[in-house]
Amino acid sequence: MVLKIEGLKQHYGDHEVLDIASWEINHGIYWIQGENGAGKSTLFRTLAGMLPYQGTVMLDNQYDLRKNPVGYRLGLNLGEAEPLYPSFLTPADLIAFVAEAKRSPAGQAESLINALGIQYLNNTFGSCSSGMVKKVSLAVAFLGKPSVIILDEPLITIDMEARAALFDLIKTYYAAGVTFLLSSHQTFQQEGLEVTQTFALKNKTLIEFPVA
Numbered sequence: 785m786v787l788k789i790e791g792l793k794q795h796y797g798d799h800e801v802l803d804i805a806s807w808e809i810n811h812g813i814y815w816i817q818g819e820n821g822a823g824k825s826t827l828f829r830t831l832a833g834m835l836p837y838q839g840t841v842m843l844d845n846q847y848d849l850r851k852n853p854v855g856y857r858l859g860l861n862l863g864e865a866e867p868l869y870p871s872f873l874t875p876a877d878l879i880a881f882v883a884e885a886k887r888s889p890a891g892q893a894e895s896l897i898n899a900l901g902i903q904y905l906n907n908t909f910g911s912c913s914s915g916m917v918k919k920v921s922l923a924v925a926f927l928g929k930p931s932v933i934i935l936d937e938p939l940i941t942i943d944m945e946a947r948a949a950l951f952d953l954i955k956t957y958y959a960a961g962v963t964f965l966l967s968s969h970q971t972f973q974q975e976g977l978e979v980t981q982t983f984a985l986k987n988k989t990l991i992e993f994p995v996a
């Protein structure tokens with residue numbers, strides 16, 4: 785089991801967004817669909833350990849998000865839908881910082897930077913285009929040796945070249961054993977990406993999609 789959720793509840797104030805009794809996945813590429821506001825980003829942020837939650841989240845049968853936060857966080861990366869970084873920071877600073885935190889192997893950051901065509905590494909985020917910020921956030925999501933990479937709306941704002949590079953990266957990392965959770969309002973099919981299973985986030989929970 786790569787990822788297992790039990791009794792997961794999530795709310796903002798009185799507004800309950802997630803109520804997932806049980807969900808588990810093995811190695812694969814999973815497409816998480818859902819209407820605007822269904823709770824996809826909330827689920828991903830919860831799985832990334834960014835929000836307090838009720839329930840249990842377990843990675844690789846051994847890292848409980850609450851009990852083994854360091855092992856868990858080394859094993860699961862999130863690329864946010866609309867990443868925001870301090871405007872004074874540079875992509876070079878951010879990538880170096882995350883590479884160290886995620887214990888990234890030598891040369892990995894450079895190869896991701898090249899693959900995604902990230903330029904102007906030493907200009908501040910304040911002067912980067914939104915597509916460039918997104919590319920940096922995608923590179924950062926691959927750093928280290930994660931077991932799971934979650935990419936929330938990975939296709940927004942990036943150009944065709946970066947899109948092709950991203951799908952190559954997903955295929956390469958998947959072949960090396962990484963599991964992906966992807967959300968997108970566009971289909972992945974035309975990119976030649978074989979999705980293991982599709983789920984829809986509906987009525988606060990994850991259901992197999994299409995429903996049999």
Ligand SMILES: Nc1ncnc2c1ncn2[C@@H]1O[C@H](COP(=O)(O)OP(=O)(O)OP(=O)(O)O)[C@@H](O)[C@H]1O
Nearest residue numbers: 796799801818819820821822823824825826827865
């Ligand atoms: N920080 C927050 N505080 C309060 N409510 C929030 C917050 N973030 C999200 N919500 C609410 O939680 C619900 C789920 O939002 P979420 O962003 O997780 O949905 P989503 O499925 O990712 O939507 P989209 O497809 O539009 O990105 C929405 O009703 C949203 O208004």
